[in-house]
Amino acid sequence: MMPDRIVIVGAGQAGLQAAVSLREVGHSGPITLIGDEPGLPYQRPPLSKAFLLGKIPASGLDLRSPDFLAAQRIDLAGADPALVLDRAGKTVRLASGRELAYDHLVLATGARRRELAASGSNLPGIHYLRSRADAEALKARLGGAERAVVVGAGFIGLEFAAVAADLGFACTVVEAAPVLLGRAVSRATADHVRAMHEARGTRFLFGEGVARFEAGADGRVAKAVTSSGDALEADLVLVGVGVIANDGLAAESGLATDGGIVVDRRLRTSDPDISAIGDCAVAPHPQSERPLRIESVQNAIDQGRHLARVLAGADEAYAALPWFWSDQGGIKLQIAGLIHGHDRTVLRGDPQSGRFSVFCYRGTRLLGVESVNRPADHMAARRFVGTSLAPVFAEASDESLDLKRFLPAA
Template identity: 45%
Template sequence: MDLSAAERIVIAGAGQAAAQAVQSLRQGGYAGALTIIGDEPALPYQRPPLSKAYMKGEFEEERLYFRPSAWYEDNKVEILLGTRATRIDRAAQILHLEHGGELPYDALILATGSRPRKLACSGADAANVHDLRTLADVERLRPQMVSGRRIVIIGAGYIGLEAAAVARQMGLDVTVLEMAPRVLARVTSEVISDFYTREHTAQGVKILTGTAVSHLETGNGAATAAILADGTRLEADIILAGIGILPNEELAKEAGIACSNGILTDRDARTSDPRIFAAGDCAARPLVHYGRTGRLESVHNAIEQGKLAAAAILGQPRPAEDCPWFWSDQYDLKLQIAGLSTDHDEVVVRGDPAARKFAAFYLKNGVLIAVDAVNSPPEFLASKKLIMAGARVPAHLLADTSTPMKDIAALAAA
C-alpha cells in the first residue's frame, strides 16, 4: 500500500523507536500532522542510563531526553503525555484513547515497548519491591539506595547485573539470585558468564545460581526477606526484580493484528494491517542475517525499525539493516555484543579474560554469527562487518592476537 500521501500519522508509544520515527519522518520531508501518545508524563527519553549513571545520580533527567520540548514545537509534533491508547478501530482508522479521546490516522506506528515480568510469589506487592524500567521506577528506588542497606536482586541478566554493579558502587550489600545454572545464561556462553561471576564476586556481590524464590517475607507492608525454595532466608531492605520483559502487544492483538511474542512485522516494520507499523521492543521482525523471525530488545533495534517504518510510509528506499548489537556497562567493563549467538557450535576466545580485555567469538558451521567483546572495541567493530557478510573465519585466526582484527576482517572479506 502506498502511504506517501498520508496526511495524519499517529505514533502510539514515546520511547526510542517513536523518537526515531518522528525524526526520520520530518527529515524525510513529511509535512503532515504528526502525533505521539505516551503513557508516561516525561518526554521521550533514553532507558539504558536508568540502571547505570542515572541511578547513581550522575546523570540529570534533562540529559535523558532525546529532544527538548522546543524541538517538538518547532517541528510541529503534537505530544500527548500521560495518555494511554486503548483501542484501534482499523476500519475507521481511529486510535481510541483513555477518557474518550480519538485520533484519526492515515498511518499508525505502534511503538508500545515492553513491560517487566512481575514476580509471581507472595509478598511481591510490598512497597520496597521494585522493577527497573521507567523514570518513575528509578525515582522510587533511588532514595532507598543507601550505603549499608541490603538489596536482593532477582535475576542475573543484564539489568540485574548492571543494577548490582551500581548498588555495590553506592555501598550496598548485594545478593543476586538466578534460577539458571549461571548468570547471563539466556544470552551468552559460559566463558562470559564465568568472567562476570568472578568480577562481581571480587567486588563483593554474592551470587546464588540454580536457585528460586519461594516467597517474600513481609512486615508492616515491606518485604523483609527473600525465602528461597530450599528454605534459605535472605534478609533484605530492598528487593529488585529483573526477570525479563514482555512485549506490549495487547493493543495490536485486540485489533486482530498478527502477533507471536510481539507484533509481527515484515522487513519494512509493516504489520498484517498495511496501514499499521510496529517498532522496538513490541515488534517481532525478520532477522535477515539469521533467516528467522525474532524480537530484539535493544537501542539499535528501536532506532533501525523507527527508520524502516518512516521510510516505508514515505515510499523511500529501505534503510540498511545492520546486524543486531547491544552493550552493557558494569563497573569499568564495557561489554559490546554483535550478532546473536543462539545455536552456535564453537566458541573461540581471543585474549586473556584475566586481563579484563578479551573477546568470545561464536561460530556456526565455521561462519561467524556473534561476538561478545569485553573492553575490546576493535573486535566488536570488525565482527559486525564479518557477521553481516556471513564470513567464514578460521578459529585459529580469530584466536591469534598477533594478527590485528582489521587484518582478519580484510582476509575474511577477500
C-alpha cells in the first residue's frame, strides 16, 4: 500500500520530479518538499552557460510555477533546511523549528561544491558555480573582467571557459590531471575539445594545481600562483573541482553511506521507510560492476520517476541508461552510457569536420557513445547502448550503416 504522508528533503530536480511523479501515479496524500534555498525549484545546467550570457533570465530557470505546485498540492518549504532526522519517531525537524511527520521519507539532498584548499581562496573575486546565488554573483563580475583563471578542467570549468571566450576576455585553465575531462570522456574526445578551446584563445596548464591566491591593492584577487610557481594574473577566478554528496543528515541518523547515501536497486536506503535519489544516492546499476553516484539531470529525473512507481507498488530495479551533455561554445558534447574502463574505441565521422562520435568498448561490449555535434548518433545510442542490439566493434565506423538498424523495436 502506498504510504500516506511523504516528505521529500531536497527541492532540486530529483526532489521535485519525485513529487510530480507521485501525483502522476495517483498518490493523494500530503507531499512536502523541503528546500534549503529561497524561491522555487530551478534548473542548474543553464547556470554555467545561457544564464551567464544573458540568454535566460533568472525567472527562466524555474522548473515549475507557484500555481502548478498549488494545483498539485505540493507544499514547498523553501529556505528551511532539514537539520534533524528522527528515524524512530519518523519525523524531520527543520531549521525554523517546524517538525514534519512522515510515512515515507525521500532524501534528495544533492551535492555541494568541493572547496579548494589553497591560501587566499576566500579572497573577493574567487567564485564557485553550483547554485543560482553563485551564478548571479559570478554574472555580476563578468562585465569588468579581462583575465580569468579557471581551476579544474571539468564540465563546469570548460563551460565557463567557453563563456569567457564568447565575452572576449582571456582565460587560463589550470588542471591537475594530464588531460581535460579525464574521467568522463575518451582521449579522442578530450583532445578534440581541447583543440577547439585553444582555437578560441583558451590556455591550458595541465599537471598543475593552484598553491595560493594573491590580492591586489584593492584587496581582490589579482594572481593565482600555480604549484610550479607560475604567477597567473587574474581579476576573476572560477573554481570547479567537483562536488561532495550531501549525506550528512543520513549519516547522522545512522543510515548507510559510502561517498553518498547507499540505496538498493529500488532506491531504498538501509531503512525501508526512507529512499534516496539524485546526486546524493549511491545505487547499483546494470552498466557498472560497483554502485555509482551519478551527477546528471537525466539520473535525477529518472530516479524521481522510478521511485514514484516503486512507492505505488511496482517491484522493479532502477536501470535507466545514464546520459549527459555539455555545451561549450560551438561544441555540443553528448554522452550515452558509462565509458569508464573502456579499452578500445571506434571513430565514426571526422573530427576535422567538427562532427563525430566515439564508440567506447570493453572487449566486445559497447559501454557508451560520445557524440560531438552529432545529435542523431546520440539519440540512437541512448536506445541501443546496454542492449544486445548494439553495433559490434567492426561495424561502428561504417557510416553507410544506418544506426536506426540497431534500435530496439518500439
